[in-house]
Amino acid sequence: MDYLRSDLKDLIPYKASNIEYDIILDSNESPFDIPDSTKERLIEYISIGNIFNRYPDPNSTALREAIAHYCGVKPNNILVAAGSDELIRMIINAFVDKYEYVLCPSPSFSMYNIYTKICGGIPLDIQLRKDYSYDMDKFISADRQYNAKVAFICNPNNPTGTVIEKQDIIYLIKNFDGLVVIDEAYFEFYGETMVDSVLDYENVIILRTFSKAFGAAGLRIGYLVANEDLVEDLYIIKSPYNVNTFSQLTALELLKNFDIIRERIDYIVSERDRLYHILNDVEGIEVVPSKANFLLLQLKDSQEIYAKLLEEGISVRNFPDDTDLSSCIRVSIGTRYENDRFLKVLLSKLERR
Numbered sequence: 001m002d003y004l005r006s007d008l009k010d011l012i013p014y015k016a017s018n019i020e021y022d023i024i025l026d027s028n029e030s031p032f033d034i035p036d037s038t039k040e041r042l043i044e045y046i047s048i049g050n051i052f053n054r055y056p057d058p059n060s061t062a063l064r065e066a067i068a069h070y071c072g073v074k075p076n077n078i079l080v081a082a083g084s085d086e087l088i089r090m091i092i093n094a095f096v097d098k099y100e101y102v103l104c105p106s107p108s109f110s111m112y113n114i115y116t117k118i119c120g121g122i123p124l125d126i127q128l129r130k131d132y133s134y135d136m137d138k139f140i141s142a143d144r145q146y147n148a149k150v151a152f153i154c155n156p157n158n159p160t161g162t163v164i165e166k167q168d169i170i171y172l173i174k175n176f177d178g179l180v181v182i183d184e185a186y187f188e189f190y191g192e193t194m195v196d197s198v199l200d201y202e203n204v205i206i207l208r209t210f211s212k213a214f215g216a217a218g219l220r221i222g223y224l225v226a227n228e229d230l231v232e233d234l235y236i237i238k239s240p241y242n243v244n245t246f247s248q249l250t251a252l253e254l255l256k257n258f259d260i261i262r263e264r265i266d267y268i269v270s271e272r273d274r275l276y277h278i279l280n281d282v283e284g285i286e287v288v289p290s291k292a293n294f295l296l297l298q299l300k301d302s303q304e305i306y307a308k309l310l311e312e313g314i315s316v317r318n319f320p321d322d323t324d325l326s327s328c329i330r331v332s333i334g335t336r337y338e339n340d341r342f343l344k345v346l347l348s349k350l351e352r353r
């Protein structure tokens with residue numbers, strides 16, 4: 001008997017490979033674990049007791065206060081969830097009716113499209129320009145035609161690392177009738193934000209995460225910034241205990257120790273720029289200028305190079321089924337040692353061609 005909803009039958013389940021590679025540069029994580037001082041604080045918390053037997057604070061009160069301070073807004077403008085992944089699903093669940101349209105940039109983060117389908121909406125791919133810039137008029141004309149409920153934009157964009165100018169975002173916000181969700185998962189590597197716009201416009205939601213710059217992907221913590229009415233609406237569909245106590249405490253400690261995180265961000269940004277300049281001089285590789293913690297490389301024989309890197313214990317991201325990106329690989333920025341290992345294998349393979 002097949003119990004699965006018929007509209008989900010063409011979706012492929014997300015199953016991460018369980019092969020362990022020496023160097024993991026495939027998911028845009030931080031190469032750094034959380035700081036030792038944070039780990040020590042967590043051990044102290046655990047030893048006080050009553051951490052694991054009690055339900056977590058459903059409102060993540062202390063963490064929301066700290067995030068509000070970090071973002072320059074009020075705690076009531078913040079909603080915390082188990083990763084920004086969960087927030088993407090919550091936004092669609094709360095605001096998109098069955099068969100309503102959601103505008104999803106392409107190429108961009110695939111979960112906008114997948115969660116729209118799971119939630120019963122209809123994703124509409126809005127193609128980026130050849131240089132991976134956003135054409136906001138395409139979003140607006142799709143809205144006029146399909147009356148879309150939500151538009152996702154990703155800044156810096158994953159998997160290209162390219163950014164969207166502020167005035168282009170404002171243009172979309174002002175001309176789009178639905179909600180504009182600005183995914184700033186890689187904000188800390190870029191430095192520009194649209195957080196202020198949540199107070200100026202009622203149709204804006206900003207998504208952020210602790211999975212990238214903060215090095216806490218394993219703890220699953222993301223948050224959104226929006227006006228209080230939107231946050232209240234989202235509470236209607238929020239699972240009460242979606243963010244566990246341990247994750248709340250860790251995120252709070254990471255914000256308290258932001259100076260350490262800042263140093264790591266600076267390190268990754270300088271490694272990104274170093275790698276960019278080296279690769280930019282290599283014949284046969286097109287590197288997309290990036291403001292995130294990864295680089296998208298376009299190269300001949302990308303699948304062969306991907307396989308060679310795996311053979312050498314280095315995993316990067318490939319896109320074999322994506323017509324826009326089938327000749328690309330995306331490499332996350334790791335430690336200098338990891339980046340040099342990646343470079344060595346890549347360059348030796350290219351020389352041998």
Ligand SMILES: Cc1ncc(COP(=O)(O)O)c(C=O)c1O
Pocket residue numbers: 027028082083084085086109154158183185208209210211217220221222
């Ligand atoms: C653009 C973008 N948004 C959201 C996410 C999901 O992050 P989280 O770990 O917070 O669920 C990712 C993860 O790669 C991402 O690249």
